[in-house]
Every structure is written in C-alpha cells, then in structure tokens.
Amino acid sequence: MDEPITTYDVIVVGAGYAGLTATQDLLKAGKRVLLLEARDRVGGRVHTQQFDDGSYVDLGGAWVGPSQDRIYALARAYGVETFKTFDTGKSTQFFRGQVKRYKGLIPPLPVGALISLDRAIKKMNRMAKAVDLAAPWNTPNARQLDSMTLATWMEKQMHFSVARQFFKVAAEAIWAADPAEISLLHALFYVKSGRNLDTLMNVKDGAQEERFVGGAQTVANRMVATFPEQIVYNTPVRAILQTDEQVQVVTEHVTYKARYVIVTVPPALQSRIDFQPLLPAQRAQLIQRLPMGAVWKCYAIYDKPFWRDQGLNGLAATPDGPITVTFDNSPRDGSQGVLMGFVLGNQAQAFSILSDEDRKRAALNAFATFFGPAARQPVRYLDHSFMNEEWSRGCYAGVPGPGLWTTLGPVLRQPVGRIHWAGTETSDVWNGYIDGAVRSGERVAKEVIISDE
Amino acid sequence: MDEPITTYDVIVVGAGYAGLTATQDLLKAGKRVLLLEARDRVGGRVHTQQFDDGSYVDLGGAWVGPSQDRIYALARAYGVETFKTFDTGKSTQFFRGQVKRYKGLIPPLPVGALISLDRAIKKMNRMAKAVDLAAPWNTPNARQLDSMTLATWMEKQMHFSVARQFFKVAAEAIWAADPAEISLLHALFYVKSGRNLDTLMNVKDGAQEERFVGGAQTVANRMVATFPEQIVYNTPVRAILQTDEQVQVVTEHVTYKARYVIVTVPPALQSRIDFQPLLPAQRAQLIQRLPMGAVWKCYAIYDKPFWRDQGLNGLAATPDGPITVTFDNSPRDGSQGVLMGFVLGNQAQAFSILSDEDRKRAALNAFATFFGPAARQPVRYLDHSFMNEEWSRGCYAGVPGPGLWTTLGPVLRQPVGRIHWAGTETSDVWNGYIDGAVRSGERVAKEVIISDE
Numbered sequence: 001m002d003e004p005i006t007t008y009d010v011i012v013v014g015a016g017y018a019g020l021t022a023t024q025d026l027l028k029a030g031k032r033v034l035l036l037e038a039r040d041r042v043g044g045r046v047h048t049q050q051f052d053d054g055s056y057v058d059l060g061g062a063w064v065g066p067s068q069d070r071i072y073a074l075a076r077a078y079g080v081e082t083f084k085t086f087d088t089g090k091s092t093q094f095f096r097g098q099v100k101r102y103k104g105l106i107p108p109l110p111v112g113a114l115i116s117l118d119r120a121i122k123k124m125n126r127m128a129k130a131v132d133l134a135a136p137w138n139t140p141n142a143r144q145l146d147s148m149t150l151a152t153w154m155e156k157q158m159h160f161s162v163a164r165q166f167f168k169v170a171a172e173a174i175w176a177a178d179p180a181e182i183s184l185l186h187a188l189f190y191v192k193s194g195r196n197l198d199t200l201m202n203v204k205d206g207a208q209e210e211r212f213v214g215g216a217q218t219v220a221n222r223m224v225a226t227f228p229e230q231i232v233y234n235t236p237v238r239a240i241l242q243t244d245e246q247v248q249v250v251t252e253h254v255t256y257k258a259r260y261v262i263v264t265v266p267p268a269l270q271s272r273i274d275f276q277p278l279l280p281a282q283r284a285q286l287i288q289r290l291p292m293g294a295v296w297k298c299y300a301i302y303d304k305p306f307w308r309d310q311g312l313n314g315l316a317a318t319p320d321g322p323i324t325v326t327f328d329n330s331p332r333d334g335s336q337g338v339l340m341g342f343v344l345g346n347q348a349q350a351f352s353i354l355s356d357e358d359r360k361r362a363a364l365n366a367f368a369t370f371f372g373p374a375a376r377q378p379v380r381y382l383d384h385s386f387m388n389e390e391w392s393r394g395c396y397a398g399v400p401g402p403g404l405w406t407t408l409g410p411v412l413r414q415p416v417g418r419i420h421w422a423g424t425e426t427s428d429v430w431n432g433y434i435d436g437a438v439r440s441g442e443r444v445a446k447e448v449i450i451s452d453e
Numbered sequence: 454m455d456e457p458i459t460t461y462d463v464i465v466v467g468a469g470y471a472g473l474t475a476t477q478d479l480l481k482a483g484k485r486v487l488l489l490e491a492r493d494r495v496g497g498r499v500h501t502q503q504f505d506d507g508s509y510v511d512l513g514g515a516w517v518g519p520s521q522d523r524i525y526a527l528a529r530a531y532g533v534e535t536f537k538t539f540d541t542g543k544s545t546q547f548f549r550g551q552v553k554r555y556k557g558l559i560p561p562l563p564v565g566a567l568i569s570l571d572r573a574i575k576k577m578n579r580m581a582k583a584v585d586l587a588a589p590w591n592t593p594n595a596r597q598l599d600s601m602t603l604a605t606w607m608e609k610q611m612h613f614s615v616a617r618q619f620f621k622v623a624a625e626a627i628w629a630a631d632p633a634e635i636s637l638l639h640a641l642f643y644v645k646s647g648r649n650l651d652t653l654m655n656v657k658d659g660a661q662e663e664r665f666v667g668g669a670q671t672v673a674n675r676m677v678a679t680f681p682e683q684i685v686y687n688t689p690v691r692a693i694l695q696t697d698e699q700v701q702v703v704t705e706h707v708t709y710k711a712r713y714v715i716v717t718v719p720p721a722l723q724s725r726i727d728f729q730p731l732l733p734a735q736r737a738q739l740i741q742r743l744p745m746g747a748v749w750k751c752y753a754i755y756d757k758p759f760w761r762d763q764g765l766n767g768l769a770a771t772p773d774g775p776i777t778v779t780f781d782n783s784p785r786d787g788s789q790g791v792l793m794g795f796v797l798g799n800q801a802q803a804f805s806i807l808s809d810e811d812r813k814r815a816a817l818n819a820f821a822t823f824f825g826p827a828a829r830q831p832v833r834y835l836d837h838s839f840m841n842e843e844w845s846r847g848c849y850a851g852v853p854g855p856g857l858w859t860t861l862g863p864v865l866r867q868p869v870g871r872i873h874w875a876g877t878e879t880s881d882v883w884n885g886y887i888d889g890a891v892r893s894g895e896r897v898a899k900e901v902i903i904s905d906e
Contacts, residue, residue: 147608147633149855151600180600180856181742268741271724281805281840285847288721288744289634346860352734387734394738401854402602403633407799 007257008034010448011249013237013273014264016044017071017434018422020223021441022262022448027227029449034256035227036249038236038391041217042224044264045386045395046434048215055336056215057299057329059384060395061434062340064216065209067195068435070442071219075212078222082210086328087203089311092370094318095162099369105202107317109162116163121197123157128191133428136189137409146185146406153184165319172344173325174200175432176293176396181345183402193431203315203327207433213332216434236391239274240419247418250274260448264422264441267398267412268292269391275419283416286408289401290425292394294348296385298323298341298363300378305330305337307371314339316370321347323366339367339375352387359383397432398425413443415451420444460710461487463901464702466690466726467717469497470524470887471875473676474894475715475901480680482902487709488680489702491689491844494670495677497717498839498848499887501668508789509668510752510782512837513848514887515793517669518662520648521888523895524672528665531675535663539781540656542764545823547771548615552822558655560770562615569616574650576610581644586881589642590862599638599859606637618772625797626778627653628885629746629849634798636855646884656768656780660886666785669887689844692727693872700871703727713901717875717894720851720865721745722844728872736869739861742854743878745847747801749838751776751794751816753831758783758790760824767792769823774800776819792820792828805840812836850885851878866896868904873897 010026012019015037023035041047046061064071064082075082090101093108100108109117127145132138139145150171158164171179174197175190194200200207212218224231232251239250240261247261263270267290270279278284305328307314314328323341330338341363343351351359360381367375386395413426422444427436463479465472468490476488494500499514517524517535528535543554546561553561562570580598585591592598603624611617624632627650628643647653653660665671677684685704692703693714700714716723720743723732731737758781760767767781776794783791794816796804804812813834820828839848866879875897880889 143633147602147604147631149601149605151855152602152605155600178600178856178860180596180859181854268724271721272727274725278841278843281838282802285744285747285802285840288741288846291738291741294738346856349735349738349860385734387738388731390731393741401634402604403631403799406633407631407802 008032009258009452010260010262011036011247011256011258012262012264013249014044014423015042015224015231016264016423017046017220017437018264018424018441018444019044019262020220021074021438022264022422022445023227023230024223025442025445026448027230029445031449031452033230034258035231036235036237036251036256037231037233040233042231043217043220045392046216046220048217049382051380055301055331057301057338057340057382058211058216059297060216060386062216062329063208063211064434065199065207066205067199068207068430068433070438071435074223074438075219078219080218080222081213083213083332084210085203085208086305086308086330087313087315089308089313091313092316094316094320094369101312107166109166113160113162113166116158116160117166120154120157120163120167124188124191125196125198128188128196131189131192133189133192135409136185136405139185139188142185142406145188146183146404147402148184149180149402150182150184150187151179154179166317169317169319169324170201173342175399176295176344176348177399178345181399181401183400183405185405186400189405190431193427193429193436194433208327211329237273239276241276242417242419260418260420260451262420262422262444262448266290266292266392266423267425268393279416282408282411286404286411289404289408290398292387292392293396293399294345294387295395296343296348296351296383298343298359298383299329299381300339300364300367300375301380302337302339302374302378305334306374307337308334310372312371314371322351322362326367326370339371341366348385348387352385415447420448461485462711462905463713463715464489464700464709464711465715465717466702467491467497467876468495468677468684469717469876470499470673470890471717471877471894471897472497472715473673474527474891475717475875475898476680476683477676478895478898479901480683482898484902486683487711488684489688489690489704489709490684490686493686495684496670496673498845499669499673501670502835504833508754508784510754510791510793510835511664511669512750513669513839515669515782516661516664517887518652518660519658520652521660521883521886523891524888527676527891528672531672533671533675534666536666536785537663538656538661539758539761539783540766540768542761542766544766545769547769547773547822554765560619562619566613566615566619569611569613570619573607573610573616573620577641577644578649578651581641581649584641584645586642586645588862589638589858592638592641595638595859598641599636599857600855601637602633602855603635603637603640604632607632619770622770622772622777623654626795628852629748629797629801630852631798634852634854636853636858638858639853642858643884646880646882646889647886661780664782690726692729694729695870695872713871713873713904715873715875715897715901719743719745719845719876720878721846732869735861735864739857739864742857742861743851745840745845746849746852747798747840748848749796749801749804749836751796751812751836752782752834753792753817753820753828754833755790755792755827755831758787759827760790761787763825765824767824775804775815779820779823792824794819801838801840805838868900873901
C-alpha cells in the first residue's frame with residue numbers, strides 16, 4: 001500500500017448527484033474535499049449518451065417533475081433549462097392482441113377492472129399517507145406492512161386480474177422490480193416519498209413531466225466544472241481504513257487521507273469495498289438486502305416523431321412485454337423522433353440473455369405494434385441496462401424486500417465512525433430519484449459539517 | 454498484477470465442506486488442483502473452537518441427522534465418530550412469564566393453538582411434497598408461491614396468534630431469518646430439501662440428532678490433511694480473469710492460472726471478487742438477492758450438565774427472546790455441561806449492538822429462566838456470530854426473498870464460462886446444511902470433469 005500523499009477534510013466516494021452535491025456544499029463551507037469516481041464521467045446512474053449529430057438520449061435517470069425542488073434548484077443555479085415531456089394526443093394500450101387509443105388518464109378497460117384499479121390506487125395513496133417518512137419503521141402497523149410483498153397486497157386488493165395486470169405495469173415502471181420482490185411498507189414509503197402514486201405514474205403533474213435540455217447529465221457536468229481540481233476519475237475505491245483520528249481511502253495507485261469519508265455508491269456495491277475495521281454486523285447485513293432494480297431502456301430514433309402526425313402522444317402501456325411502457329423522448333424542438341421503451345423487473349432479467357439482434361427485434365416489434373409499421377425503420381436503435389455496468393449493477397435503485405425497513409432501517413443513514421452514507425437510497429423525499437440523490441448529498445454535507453465542529 | 458507462476462487444472466475458491474469435497478473428488482480423478490482459502494483454517498461456516506482443557510464447541514454448523522448421507526459417508530471415510538444429541542427428559546417451554554416442562558414433541562399450549570400449529574406443519578409438509586427440488590421454478594403454481602412471504606402464509610394459515618408465535622420460533626431456528634424475509638416457495642423447497650418440517654425441527658430422527666466427536670470441523674481437518682500441499686491459507690481471491698482458454702485467479706501476492714475455477718463462497722460474498730469480464734447481468738443480480746441469515750450462538754459451559762439431574766433434556770423454546778431455542782451441547786461423556794442458545798433473525802440483528810457484557814447477561818438470564826439459577830454460574834461463557842466474520846457475514850446460508858427462485862433460480866448453478874459454482878446454497882438436497890455443501894462439492898467436481906473431457 002502506498003503512503004498517503006495528502007490530507008483532506010472530506011473524501012467523497014462517487015460522483016453521481018449525491019456525491020456532486022455533497023462536494024459542492026462542503027466546498028462552499030470551506031472544506032478541503034476530494035471526490036473519487038470509478039468511472040470516466042460524472043452522473044452515476046444518470047448518463048446522457050451524446051451522438052455525433054448533436055442529439056442525445058438519457059440512458060439512466062431522465063425526468064424531473066413537481067416537488068422535485070432540489071434538482072430544479074440545481075438546474076436553475078447551473079443555467080440548465082427543462083422542457084415539458086411531449087404528451088399531446090392519444091395514449092396507446094395494447095392488451096389481448098388489441099391496440100386501443102384513448103385520451104386522458106383512464107385506460108379503455110372493462111368497467112369492473114377500472115373500478116378495481118382506481119380503488120387500489122386510491123387505497124394505496126391513503127395507506128401511504130400514514131407512513132413516517134423519516135422513520136418508516138415507526139409507521140403504524142409497520143411490522144405487518146413490512147411482512148408482506150406488494151404482490152400479496154395487490155392480490156388481496158384487486159379481484160379483477162385485468163386490474164392487477166395493469167397495476168403491475170405501473171408498479172414495475174415505478175420500482176424496476178417485480179411486485180413480488182417489494183415490501184409493501186417500502187412501496188407505501190416510496191409512494192409518499194414521491195407525493196403519491198399518481199405523481200409517480202404520470203407525465204402531466206407527475207415525475208415524468210419534464211426533461212433537461214441537453215440531457216439529465218448536463219447539471220452534473222456543469223457542477224463538476226466548478227471544481228475540476230477536486231475530482232479524480234477512473235479511480236475505484238478498494239478499501240477504507242479508519243482510525244479514531246482519520247480515514248484512509250485506498251485506490252489502486254494512491255491512498256488518500258481525510259478526517260471524514262462520504263460513501264455515495266449504492267448499498268449493494270458497498271460490499272465491494274474492503275472496510276477496516278470491518279463494517280458492523282448490522283450494516284454488513286443491510287447492504288446484502290438492498291438489491292438493485294432490473295431495467296432496460298430501449299431507444300429507437302427516427303427522423304421525425306411520426307406518431308404525433310397520427311394524434312398519438314407516444315405513451316403506450318401493455319402487460320404483454322418485453323416492453324411494457326413507452327414514452328416520447330424526442331428533443332424539445334421535435335427535430336427527431338425518439339421513442340423510449342422500458343423493459344422491467346423479471347422481463348428485464350430475461351431480456352438480458354437475448355442477443356443484441358434479438359433485443360432490437362423485440363423492441364422494434366413492440367414499437368411497431370403500438371405506433372405502426374413506420375416504427376420498424378429507425379435511423380438508430382440502441383438499448384442499455386445499468387445491470388451490465390460494473391459501478392451500478394442495476395437501476396433505478398436498491399429495492400428493500402420484506403422485513404428490511406423494520407429491522408435494519410435505522411442503520412441505513414447511521415454513520416460508522418468517520419464514514420457517512422449518502423445516495424438516493426438514503427433519502428426520505430424522492431427516494432430512488434435524482435432529486436433524492438441531491439437531497440441526500442445536502443443532508444450528508446450538513447451531517448459532516450456538524451461532526452467536524 | 455504478478456505473473457502467473459503455475460498452471461492447474463482446477464482452482465477451488467473456499468475450503469469449507471463444498472470446496473474440500475470438490476478438491477478431494479478432483480484429486481481422485483487425477484486433476485491438478487489448488488485450493489485457496491481466505492482464512493487460516495478449513496471448514497468455512499463450520500468452526501470448532503478448541504479450549505486448552507481439550508473441550509470444544511461448534512461456533513457454526515454442528516449437527517448431523519438421518520438422510521444426510523454424504524456427510525455421514527465422509528465422516529465414516531475419515532474415521533470421525535458421531536454421537537446422539539442428549540434429549541432424555543423433559544423439554545422446557547417459557548411463555549407469558551411461565552416455565553412449563555413437557556415430555557415428547559407436543560408443547561403445553563392451549564388446545565386450539567396446538568391444533569392450529571399441527572395443521573400448519575402438516576399443510577406445509579404436504580405443500581412441500583409438490584416442489585420440484587432440482588428446478589423449484591417448475592413447481593406447480595411456483596409464481597404464486599414465490600410472490601408471498603412465509604409470514605403471509607403463516608398469517609393466513611394460523612388463526613391463533615400463539616400458534617403463529619411458536620411456528621415463528623421454529624421457522625427462525627430453521628432459517629436464521631424472519632419469516633417476513635423468506636419466500637414461501639423457498640420455505641417449501643427447503644422443507645423438502647431436508648425431507649420435511651419435522652425432520653428439520655427435531656433432535657430424535659431429525660437434523661439435530663447427532664454431533665461429531667471432536668466437533669463438526671474434524672472431518673474437514675482430516676480431509677485437508679490428505680492433501681496438505683494443495684491448499685494455500687490466508688489468501689482471499691481478489692479477482693478472477695477469464696479468457697476462452699484459461700482462468701487467472703488473482704490474490705494479493707500471487708496470480709494462479711488454471712483451466713477451470715470453482716467458486717464455493719456464499720453468493721453474497723461473490724460480489725467482493727472482481728470478475729473480468731464482468732459477471733453477466735443475471736448473475737450480478739442473483740448475488741445481490743441471497744442475503745446471509747442472521748444468528749448468534751451463545752454457549753454457557755458448566756462443570757456438569759446440572760439440568761439432567763432435574764430430569765431436563767436441555768431443550769427449551771420461547772417466543773420471548775433474545776434466546777428462543779436451546780440445546781444440550783455437552784460432550785458425549787457428559788464430563789462438562791454445555792448449553793447452547795440461538796438468537797435468531799431480527800433478534801440476532803438487535804443482539805449485535807449489545808456490549809459483550811450485555812449479551813452475556815441476556816444469555817445467562819435466559820438459561821437461568823429455563824433451567825434454574827445454577828445456569829448463572831458457568832465456568833465459561835462465549836458467544837459468536839458469523840455476521841461479524843469477514844468471509845461469511847452471516848449464517849446459516851443465503852436466504853432467497855420472494856421472487857428470486859422463479860426469475861433467477863436457473864442462474865444459481867449455471868457456470869459462467871470456465872467458472873463453476875458450489876456451496877450449500879446450490880444444493881437441491883439438504884440445502885443450507887453441511888450435507889448440502891458436501892453434495893454441491895460432489896456435483897461441481899463431476900461438472901468440471903465432464904467439461905474437461
């Protein structure tokens with residue numbers, strides 16, 4: 001091991017939105033900060049892929065919506081504009097071999113199923129209101145809610161299988177996980193964390209309402225440009241050694257020294273770091289219990305958003321995958337047409353073993369089913385999953401299974417000596433979203449500043 | 454990275470019973486084998502702690518019972534004797550502040566609760582019979598069974614809360630996890646894997662029927678003594694690099710080369726190894742979804758097994774923890790008295806943050822409650838949890854939450870190129886037990902021999 005070469009107040013591990021925000025806030029407070037990033041770019045699970053012609057797509061986090069105040073504030077501060085996600089025209093539903101078009105939020109389902117679906121959504125919103133966001137384990141009846149899966153609740157709540165099927169489409173789009181994997185308590189926490197289920201599902205007034213001009217990584221790029229000397233790229237952290245007085249952060253070639261370290265990488269990846277002394281038992285158990293979600297994003301890029309001419313908004317939903325949800329992700333000026341389709345949960349797992357060619361065929365088939373044969377002739381097709389990326393291994397976020405929140409929940413944000421934790425998984429507001437990552441960065445910076453007083 | 458210094462046919466990672474068995478079988482087949490072990494001992498989650506006076510306790514896996522044929526065969530082959538776990542006399546139940554003694558298997562509970570408990574056990578045994586052990590995802594109704602927790606099933610099955618409480622005591626002793634965390638399909642798989650629920654719970658005719666003279670690590674010690682040149686201790690594997698022709702196994706000081714590698718460490722720890730190329734998405738997701746169970750073993754050692762004089766067998770059960778189950782773990786000749794108490798699941802998590810002194814006090818209080826004030830004066834007290842050990846981080850085994858078996862189950866044993874997988878988590882018979890580890894070692898050795906033909 002090399003000798004420490006310099007000493008910082010704080011070392012931040014991971015230059016996603018949590019790490020960037022923490023770094024920025026600590027620098028503002030006059031701290032000496034070093035930001036270590038495993039990749040050759042900032043943004044973490046937010047990655048804007050640029051093309052030669054100036055166009056781009058967001059491979060990871062992409063949208064922003066009402067009440068996501070902290071990421072909006074950053075965007076404003078760094079002069080990044082946002083624009084409305086296109087949603088003019090009719091939505092598309094594909095079910096039992098039939099394509100149906102409809103206006104508004106109510107899909108063309110049998111009335112019994114519709115009522116059942118509507119009741120389930122309202123009931124979940126009602127139940128979510130009772131959650132203690134800052135301490136989900138203190139929610140009334142927490143143990144009971146945490147002992148069952150979201151799938152069990154759906155089964156009990158909705159007697160119409162059609163209702164359950166469409167609820168599942170929405171749930172998978174929200175969590176990138178099968179309802180069987182998700183604790184009901186976590187689902188309720190997450191719903192409240194993002195206001196309510198309608199906000200999470202919708203474009204208008206919802207979490208998909210707007211996008212960033214230049215892509216969602218633009219704010220991150222501008223943030224790091226204000227402290228280019230503080231970041232070291234291509235430098236995965238291998239070990240964190242802690243004494244009463246300091247922390248040493250070991251990378252392949254250099255060992256850095258600081259008084260505090262902030263780890264912002266997702267819990268599931270924290271097990272890759274060699275902590276000395278060992279992480280306490282509870283933390284070691286916690287990070288085994290927050291598996292990353294499973295999702296692919298499939299992009300087809302056309303020379304124009306042809307579906308708009310047919311009065312379609314580019315939104316589609318179907319319980320028959322692999323792609324179950326689509327969005328119009330065209331640039332603001334509509335100079336190109338971009339369809340984005342999600343493959344989610346179990347279907348994302350299965351999608352992973354297809355060849356490049358088979359994934360493309362499956363995705364274009366789906367787009368053609370929803371929007372007509374023109375969808376088969378994109379200028380460009382690409383797809384991406386963070387499951388294949390070494391420094392994420394899944395998206396959108398760590399998903400607590402049943403039993404986690406009520407036993408190890410309090411450990412999630414609890415510092416281990418001089419090691420503090422951030423990342424969207426640690427946020428009580430907009431958990432799992434970019435805004436949650438920003439909030440966690442703000443919270444952890446304050447935490448370290450207080451510890452350092 | 455250092456240059457490879459030598460070439461093997463197979464490198465085995467981890468010298469628990471899976472790795473030792475695989476090594477032994479591959480050597481018998483004439484292969485050149487290297488066995489790499491992170492610890493300074495063999496046995497993995499089986500660790501016999503020796504004391505100066507010649508006595509010992511098993512900190513990890515300890516018992517052996519009917520139909521665990523493969524570990525029995527090894528014990529015979531290596532001349533290790535087994536002996537009956539002491540169970541003569543009355544069992545103890547502590548419930549609602551009352552100690553009750555009883556003979557046989559039926560605890561002194563209200564008759565309604567007893568009937569409810571009995572029905573639940575029988576029902577679970579019936580349901581388990583339908584499981585496809587080799588492919589749990591092909592079990593009739595697998596998706597449905599895998600979408601709910603064991604806790605949900607218990608809630609639906611048993612209307613008496615007393616029945617549920619005692620069922621929970623048994624379930625936690627079997628899985629070292631809260632029923633809220635466990636997939637019902639996994640519970641059924643596991644029950645069939647170990648014959649039935651009665652076998653898993655019981656001493657007589659059950660999985661706790663016998664112990665090993667000299668402790669459960671004795672067989673492992675004798676196995677490795679037959680190939681002392683093949684093992685390297687204190688050598689954690691940091692990376693596994695694979696090409697079409699070979700595998701390089703990177704440790705701190707030396708890189709070893711082989712045609713195949715067998716990884717026997719629990720899935721949750723596999724994420725600590727740097728695989729190049731990266732593990733495929735499905736495997737990366739799988740190993741995030743098999744968290745290790747949570748358990749403490751508390752040992753009080755007395756100059757004699759004083760409870761036997763009172764006609765007690767040393768077995769106790771209570772829903773009021775921290776210790777919920779005890780066993781008489783005295784040596785065969787009764788020359789000392791050894792009580793072993795389990796702290797399990799959520800209570801094991803909470804136990805982890807107590808001081809050494811508080812854990813001891815809590816354990817001796819429990820023993821005194823069950824067996825009288827003499828229990829407060831042990832010659833020696835010790836406790837242990839594999840949650841605190843870097844190369845296990847939990848026990849007994851990886852516990853699949855809901856949704857795992859039916860989506861990623863087929864990936865569990867699937868080789869990744871030249872990398873093969875073993876460990877008790879990969880066994881279809883006696884999964885989670887020493888016998889399952891041995892079986893997985895036998896299976897993987899055959900698998901590699903066939904690949905190598």
